[in-house]
Amino acid sequence: MAKTSGPDLTVNTMSDLKSLLEERRSMVDTKATTYREARDGHNEKARTARTARDELSGEVRELITEVKQQREVREQLNEIVRSKKEVRKQATDRVRAARAKIEESRASQAPQEDSFGRRGRRERPVTLQSLRRDLDRLEREFEQGRHTGKNEKKVMERMKSIQKQIRDMKAAEANDTELGAVSADLKTAQEEQEAAHQEVEEAASAAQSAHDLMLKWHAQVDETRAKQERAHRELRSIKREADSAHHHYIVSLRCLHSIQDMLRAMRSADSGDSHRPTPRMEVSDLMGKLMSGETLSTDELMQLQRYD
Numbered sequence: 001m002a003k004t005s006g007p008d009l010t011v012n013t014m015s016d017l018k019s020l021l022e023e024r025r026s027m028v029d030t031k032a033t034t035y036r037e038a039r040d041g042h043n044e045k046a047r048t049a050r051t052a053r054d055e056l057s058g059e060v061r062e063l064i065t066e067v068k069q070q071r072e073v074r075e076q077l078n079e080i081v082r083s084k085k086e087v088r089k090q091a092t093d094r095v096r097a098a099r100a101k102i103e104e105s106r107a108s109q110a111p112q113e114d115s116f117g118r119r120g121r122r123e124r125p126v127t128l129q130s131l132r133r134d135l136d137r138l139e140r141e142f143e144q145g146r147h148t149g150k151n152e153k154k155v156m157e158r159m160k161s162i163q164k165q166i167r168d169m170k171a172a173e174a175n176d177t178e179l180g181a182v183s184a185d186l187k188t189a190q191e192e193q194e195a196a197h198q199e200v201e202e203a204a205s206a207a208q209s210a211h212d213l214m215l216k217w218h219a220q221v222d223e224t225r226a227k228q229e230r231a232h233r234e235l236r237s238i239k240r241e242a243d244s245a246h247h248h249y250i251v252s253l254r255c256l257h258s259i260q261d262m263l264r265a266m267r268s269a270d271s272g273d274s275h276r277p278t279p280r281m282e283v284s285d286l287m288g289k290l291m292s293g294e295t296l297s298t299d300e301l302m303q304l305q306r307y308d
Contacts, residue, residue: 018266025259032252035245042242049235056228063221070214077207084203088196095193098186103127128169135162 138159141147147155 018263021259021263021266025256025263028252028256028259032249032256035249035252039242039245039249042238042245046235046238046242049231049238053228053231053235056224056231059224060221060228063217063224067214067217067221070210070217074207074210074214077203077210081200081203081207084196084200088193088200091189091193091196094189095186098182098189101182102186128166131162131166131169135159135166138162 138155142152142155142159
């Protein structure tokens, strides 16, 4: 059996190594392309996600401004409510004072024989209001048939007596200049009280509406902020995917350049050139820019992969 010579074995081994390196170079080049395309795709998604997040952030800022403005409106309306309540209180005090004067005047004109009850107890003074209440009560009882026979005549006389008392007291009040002035003041105070109360109700309703709208804006702030946070998390996830793809792309390029350096060295050895091959300056510059985080154009990226 003939022995295989040394030189032939070396040639076959070098040829096999070249084939293996070419195969690996093609595989790594394919992977580099895949990682580069994946990275570019993630970067495009990141730009879309960043735009969506920034838009939501802008909406949050606008909604917060609306909440602040609505809170100011509510506080202004609450201040108006407090002011209107003070006006109403003053009118209410005037009403009470006028009524007290009227009651005092009427009490002084009430019949003295009715000041004490059967048991000697001091009863409440007779007033127009008390007389009208007694008259209304007797009229209801009479209509219900609760007074018949001899009692019916007594009730009728009592009702006529009360009616006469009411007429006399009204006539006395009409001739009483001071009492008439107090009554006029009471009427004016009651009108002011009613107007102030209406203004309080309207201002309170407006303040409540402003408060409800502020709560609505606040709820929208929370909802939009939650969307913004989800968009931000999605953006970070996409950027991590892009960074991972970019890292694998860089590793693939390094492997690819190492294989290409070895192939160039083997070709140089075959041609008898003993000088060690050096990478082209522009390729080194491109790798430096890529490693420093600078953005390369598609042509520059393709040049890195075509380096041989």
